[in-house]
Every structure is written in C-alpha cells, then in structure tokens.
Amino acid sequence: MCCVLLLNSDGWSQSDFIRGDVNCDGVVDPLDNAVLQAFVFGGGSLACRDAADLNDDGVISVTDLTYLISFTSGGGAAPMAPYPGCGPDPTADALTCASMCCVATGCLISDPGDVNGDALVTSSDIIALVNFVFKGGSGPIPCVAAGDINCNGAVTSADIIALVAYVFKGGTPPCDPCTIIPAVWSCP
Structure with missing residues (x-):
C-alpha cells in the first residue's frame, strides 16, 4: 500500500491521497462526481475531504464539483497536486483524510484497450x-x-x-x- 500517515511541523496530520479520487478507489473517474455531488448538496460523507478539494482552496464547494465534472468528462484541467499519483496535501488547511485513500490496484493489463476482458479490442x-x-x-x-x-x-x-x-x-x-x-x- 502506498499511503502513510504524516505529521508535519505545524502539528496537523494527514494521509496521502489522490486529489479528485473522492470515493477513494484509486482512480479519478465519473464515479467520483456522484460522491462529491451528494456531499456538496448535503446527502453524503467523505472519507477524505482533501481529495474533494479539487482547486486546493481549503473549501469544498460547487466549484470543486464543477472542476471534477469538467475534468472527468475530458474537457477540464487536471486536479491540483497531489495528482495523478498519491501524496500529501501541499497546502496546509483544515481539510483532512479520515482514512488512507491510496489504493494499489494490482493491475496487470495484457491487452490495452480490452476493456471488457474478452481478449479482443472491438x-x-x-x-x-x-x-x-x-x-x-x-x-x-x-x-x-x-x-x-x-x-x-x-x-x-x-x-x-x-x-x-x-x-x-x-x-x-x-x-x-x-x-x-x-x-x-x-x-x-
């Protein structure tokens, strides 16, 4: 597993994460949009609030949701660091991760493009x-x-x-x- 708990000189602790990986599954994708939308509009919870702060301004808002949707639909800017890999938040703020959100997928791809696993790219x-x-x-x-x-x-x-x-x-x-x-x- 790639994550560690850190304690910096200011005394705030955090776990490593991938910014934008709101559901902590190891990838920034459209599934994160739904989780962030539920949180922003009052119906959800987040294991790692730092991952949901796409613009790294220390506040989770509709702006972050818009940023994420734009990125995952292929038209927007990539999330701020740490992205695309795991790492600590470069900005000290009140947002934290209640759990470690760096997931090792153990993925070995034998046929790139074979999304459905049938050994053909069609x-x-x-x-x-x-x-x-x-x-x-x-x-x-x-x-x-x-x-x-x-x-x-x-x-x-x-x-x-x-x-x-x-x-x-x-x-x-x-x-x-x-x-x-x-x-x-x-x-x-």
Missing part, C-alpha cells in the same frame, strides 16, 4: 467504456486502468474517443498505462 469494448464513464457501469477488466486508453491517469470520455478512433479508423493503438504511468495505477 466495439464491445467501446460500449463497456461508455457504460462505465457515462452510466456508472462496472469498471474495465482486469482493473480500471484498462480503460485509460490515452494514458493520462484518468478514465474519461477522451478515452472513449481514442478507442473509437482505433477500432473504427485505425487510429493510435491504446497504450498500456501500467508501463507509462505505473505510479498512478499501482501496476505490478
């Missing part, structure tokens, strides 16, 4: 990725990293576009995020 992988990104369907197999077609550290609509281009137009083949950015996905 239109069914596109459908599986659309269901995951837009409908909260089950994650890519063997792990969420298999859906990071463009190796940017997040599974978003940009990955769907890249996979469509590859399958139907002979575009750039999917990369293996475990070889490009193993620290993000904790790939063996």
Whole structure:
C-alpha cells in the first residue's frame, strides 16, 4: 500500500491521497462526481475531504464539483497536486483524510484497450467504456486502468474517443498505462 500517515511541523496530520479520487478507489473517474455531488448538496460523507478539494482552496464547494465534472468528462484541467499519483496535501488547511485513500490496484493489463476482458479490442469494448464513464457501469477488466486508453491517469470520455478512433479508423493503438504511468495505477 502506498499511503502513510504524516505529521508535519505545524502539528496537523494527514494521509496521502489522490486529489479528485473522492470515493477513494484509486482512480479519478465519473464515479467520483456522484460522491462529491451528494456531499456538496448535503446527502453524503467523505472519507477524505482533501481529495474533494479539487482547486486546493481549503473549501469544498460547487466549484470543486464543477472542476471534477469538467475534468472527468475530458474537457477540464487536471486536479491540483497531489495528482495523478498519491501524496500529501501541499497546502496546509483544515481539510483532512479520515482514512488512507491510496489504493494499489494490482493491475496487470495484457491487452490495452480490452476493456471488457474478452481478449479482443472491438466495439464491445467501446460500449463497456461508455457504460462505465457515462452510466456508472462496472469498471474495465482486469482493473480500471484498462480503460485509460490515452494514458493520462484518468478514465474519461477522451478515452472513449481514442478507442473509437482505433477500432473504427485505425487510429493510435491504446497504450498500456501500467508501463507509462505505473505510479498512478499501482501496476505490478
């Protein structure tokens, strides 16, 4: 596991986290949007409030939700540090993590782009990725990293576009995020 409890010289303690990984599953994706929305509008709780402070201003608000939705839909800026890997909050504020939120996925991808785990890269992988990104369907197999077609550290609509281009137009083949950015996905 990649997380440790830290105590800095100011006396505030915190756990390492990935900013934007609001549900603490090890990846910043559309599933985090729903968790943050529930919290912002009064119906949810967060294990790591620091992860939900996307703009690192020390306050969790609608601005953070907008930031996250924009990023996970493929059109917005990446979250502030720590992102895309695990780390401590570089800014001292009142927000903390009640639990450690850095998850080792143990992911080993043998066929990048094979989102549904059938050993082929076809239109069914596109459908599986659309269901995951837009409908909260089950994650890519063997792990969420298999859906990071463009190796940017997040599974978003940009990955769907890249996979469509590859399958139907002979575009750039999917990369293996475990070889490009193993620290993000904790790939063996």
